[in-house]
Amino acid sequence: MMRRRTTLLTGCTALALALGATACGGGPVSAGGGDKALSGQTVTVAGVWSGSEQKNFQKVLDAFTEKTGAKTRFVSTGDNVSTVVGSKIEGGNAPDVVMVPQVGVLQQFAEKGWLKPLSPAARQTIDADYAPVWKKYGSVDGTLYGLYFKAAHKSTVWYSPDALTQAGVTPPKTYDELLKAGHTVSDSGLAAFSVAGQDGWTLTDWFENIYLSQAGPEKYDALAAHKLKWTDPTVVRALSTLGKLFKDKQLIAGGQKEALNTDFPGSVEKVFGPKPEAGMVYEGDFVAGVAHDQYGKSIGKDADFFPFPAVDGGTAPVVSGGDAAVVLKDAKNAGAGMKLLEYLATPEAAAVWAKAGGFLSPNKKLDLASYGDEVTRATAKSLVGAGDSVRFDMSDQAPAAFGGTKGTGEWKLLQDFLRDPSDPKGTAAKLESAAAKAYQG
Numbered sequence: 001m002m003r004r005r006t007t008l009l010t011g012c013t014a015l016a017l018a019l020g021a022t023a024c025g026g027g028p029v030s031a032g033g034g035d036k037a038l039s040g041q042t043v044t045v046a047g048v049w050s051g052s053e054q055k056n057f058q059k060v061l062d063a064f065t066e067k068t069g070a071k072t073r074f075v076s077t078g079d080n081v082s083t084v085v086g087s088k089i090e091g092g093n094a095p096d097v098v099m100v101p102q103v104g105v106l107q108q109f110a111e112k113g114w115l116k117p118l119s120p121a122a123r124q125t126i127d128a129d130y131a132p133v134w135k136k137y138g139s140v141d142g143t144l145y146g147l148y149f150k151a152a153h154k155s156t157v158w159y160s161p162d163a164l165t166q167a168g169v170t171p172p173k174t175y176d177e178l179l180k181a182g183h184t185v186s187d188s189g190l191a192a193f194s195v196a197g198q199d200g201w202t203l204t205d206w207f208e209n210i211y212l213s214q215a216g217p218e219k220y221d222a223l224a225a226h227k228l229k230w231t232d233p234t235v236v237r238a239l240s241t242l243g244k245l246f247k248d249k250q251l252i253a254g255g256q257k258e259a260l261n262t263d264f265p266g267s268v269e270k271v272f273g274p275k276p277e278a279g280m281v282y283e284g285d286f287v288a289g290v291a292h293d294q295y296g297k298s299i300g301k302d303a304d305f306f307p308f309p310a311v312d313g314g315t316a317p318v319v320s321g322g323d324a325a326v327v328l329k330d331a332k333n334a335g336a337g338m339k340l341l342e343y344l345a346t347p348e349a350a351a352v353w354a355k356a357g358g359f360l361s362p363n364k365k366l367d368l369a370s371y372g373d374e375v376t377r378a379t380a381k382s383l384v385g386a387g388d389s390v391r392f393d394m395s396d397q398a399p400a401a402f403g404g405t406k407g408t409g410e411w412k413l414l415q416d417f418l419r420d421p422s423d424p425k426g427t428a429a430k431l432e433s434a435a436a437k438a439y440q441g
Helices: 012-018 051-068 081-090 103-111 120-129 132-137 161-167 175-187 200-215 217-224 233-246 255-260 264-272 287-295 334-344 347-356 374-385 409-419 424-440
Strands: 042-047 071-076 097-100 147-153 156-159 191-194 278-282 304-307 319-328
Touching: 042 051, 042 081, 042 334, 051 071, 051 334, 051 347, 081 097, 081 103, 097 103, 097 334, 103 319, 120 132, 120 334, 147 334, 147 347, 147 374, 156 161, 156 264, 156 287, 161 175, 161 278, 175 191, 175 233, 175 278, 191 264, 200 217, 200 233, 200 278, 200 319, 200 409, 217 233, 233 409, 233 424, 255 409, 264 278, 264 287, 304 374, 319 334, 334 347, 409 424
Parallel strands: 042 071, 042 097, 191 278
Antiparallel strands: 097 319, 147 319, 156 278, 156 304
């Protein structure tokens, strides 16, 4: 199974993959002194991060070592975090802490009885410093197991300021204005949008932003839990709205066929690479990392974003993803692991990675000045400012068979819809059929 990388806040991992970079070594870090409270203990942390993300998280772990004396060891699991962690538990070699990238995986771990509830100290910090929605996504059956340390803002449309200025276009406030602006950009010689249709997860993100704004948060929650069927009129309406874009050959770089052959890094290249083919690309704030690291763009000057616009009079959506830290019950050093979680819950820990870049924190107490540039500060402010209206990526809440597997379920059906968007009702029926099977399983 290929898990979608919602956690790539600046696309560093996408970049690492593109360059063939390997994961950093996960050796123990030297302790920060023998007089510290946890001196002599080693906390093992497992997570999907590699490359730049792992390197920057290591800085956070090093700060924990400096503070407590505990050594740390990071183990990169690759995308299949649940399989790797499951096999380590079975082998009696459970890590102490796991950075879980999907709500569905956190729920799976809790249902299997693998997780330790968070300590009163961690709960107290989360209650004080995080919007309640983050507590909700970290809880299963009323028990809080997960601390969301790192978040993604997936309601950002990235654009080339030069392309929009040349077309005489300003950032749109509504979806209809977005399509209208797209036609103006197209008339000036560039396609409006680069769409990464080869990666089905990007298409689920398009759908989720439209659906959240158009149908509202209550319906979004119901559909995410499959308490609302995918054949519901609100789903058909959202697909029809998305179809307006998909079927308009003037708006998509290379048309539907080329979009289906374009992966996520390729979609960023079409806007910010050496031979631009489009003026805008929709995806999360991690687009900035690819634009900057791979194509040398100055964020805020050569590459900027506007919020995903409101649809049909709804509220502008804020869809998020993120990584939750959990402590495994069977871990040898679960006590020290919980101390790490208590540290990760603080603005002090978040500031370490914020300074390094490629990171957003849902912690309200983190000073925005900790972020290295104005654009990251703006995305962080938008994410925290959205409070309880933030909704976690819907497909990441679904069983993997429906919402997170290449070539099947929602990814595949939305790719089929991109290829031929003429029958929203038929697509909704196929989505319901696939969802019903996956949620029962």
